[in-house]
Amino acid sequence: MTTLQTTTPARLLYLHIGSKEPQRQIDFYERLMDLSCTRYPDGSAVLLGPQRAVRLSPADRSGLLAAAFSLGNTEQLNRLRERLEHQGCATLDTQSPLLADGAFSIRDPQGRETLFGVPSELIEISREGMPGRLQHVVFQTTQLEAVIDFYVNTVGFSVSDNVVDPESGQLMVCFLRSDDEHHSLAFFRGSQDEWDHHCYETQEWNDIRDWGDRFAKEHITLFFGPGRHGPGNNLFFMVVDADRNRLEFSAELQTIPAGQEPGHWPQCEHTLNSWGRAWMRS
Structure with missing residues (x-):
């Protein structure tokens, strides 16, 4: 059976979190998780640390908006997308400061969003902090x-x-x-x-x-x-x-x-x- 593990290995890259009080969350992740914050004009923020990242957006309720998985290269990403579409799974082009061009998203039967992509140059920068x-x-x-x-x-x-x-x-x-x-x-x-x-x-x-x-x-x-x-x-x-x-x-x-x-x-x-x-x- 074709699996992610055998053909297109994927690792969790970052989480997109919604928050009713985003500044409190930014303070927490900067202070306790060794993440540095970059703010964007739409009110969102990206927080980056050693081998961990959070994308944070203002939201009506706090919780997880999406999880993003990284693949090793564009060839693997395209192969995964082709297989998903062959399986009848709808894929949607998506953009993120943490993913290179070509990323896409899917939704499960209950509407959870998962992104797949190749990490952008922004997330590949080496950063210091406690291991995690x-x-x-x-x-x-x-x-x-x-x-x-x-x-x-x-x-x-x-x-x-x-x-x-x-x-x-x-x-x-x-x-x-x-x-x-x-x-x-x-x-x-x-x-x-x-x-x-x-x-x-x-x-x-x-x-x-x-x-x-x-x-x-x-x-x-x-x-x-x-x-x-x-x-x-x-x-x-x-x-x-x-x-x-x-x-x-x-x-x-x-x-x-x-x-x-x-x-x-x-x-x-x-x-x-x-x-x-x-x-x-x-």
């Missing part, structure tokens, strides 16, 4: 099966792990990869459709400590963790930004070879945090 590469984005959904079918069978993500209710056998969480890393996208079954969190992958456990110390100096309490996830086997903790969006910091995320059969985990606290208590979405 933007690595994955996660959602809650009321239509889990339909969403997973779209991302796997139309877009080409691969399933790394499934989490199922041990009594009913119902799928509760699905972790999807677009390259060798365990997941760049995941979905939880929820009572509403919302952005769950996004994650920054650090280099080692000591980086987790250092990020925790940085938030502690600002009296920002950890939302979840520290702990270790079962699926992905990564160390982690979570905090919230100025709009209460959830950020995860991770280390040692598992890699998965192409073609490996998905793992299966029971829905329980130990699966989501083998060290102790977990944040259970449903």
Whole structure:
């Protein structure tokens, strides 16, 4: 089967976030995430740091507007677009200061927007700051099966792990990869459709400590963790930004070879945090 991992590997490049109070968000990401801000005439801003970026726009409500994935080159990007259109997935030309010409967007069955493109020169500039590469984005959904079918069978993500209710056998969480890393996208079954969190992958456990110390100096309490996830086997903790969006910091995320059969985990606290208590979405 043709997948992103085997033919057109993609990595999460940046998030486009909407905010009712964008200046508060800018202050947070500049101060705590080592991002530098460039403002645009339309009121939007781009914040750039080492291997992470945020595009921020004023909005009626705060939340995620789009997630952008990067491909290695224009040839891979065009190949992906051709395959998506062959699968009956509508693609739309899009422009972004963080993507080179030729970028496009798609929408899933619930309207979430995903961009694909080659990084622009702006995002390729080397920048200093604490290690934390933007690595994955996660959602809650009321239509889990339909969403997973779209991302796997139309877009080409691969399933790394499934989490199922041990009594009913119902799928509760699905972790999807677009390259060798365990997941760049995941979905939880929820009572509403919302952005769950996004994650920054650090280099080692000591980086987790250092990020925790940085938030502690600002009296920002950890939302979840520290702990270790079962699926992905990564160390982690979570905090919230100025709009209460959830950020995860991770280390040692598992890699998965192409073609490996998905793992299966029971829905329980130990699966989501083998060290102790977990944040259970449903």
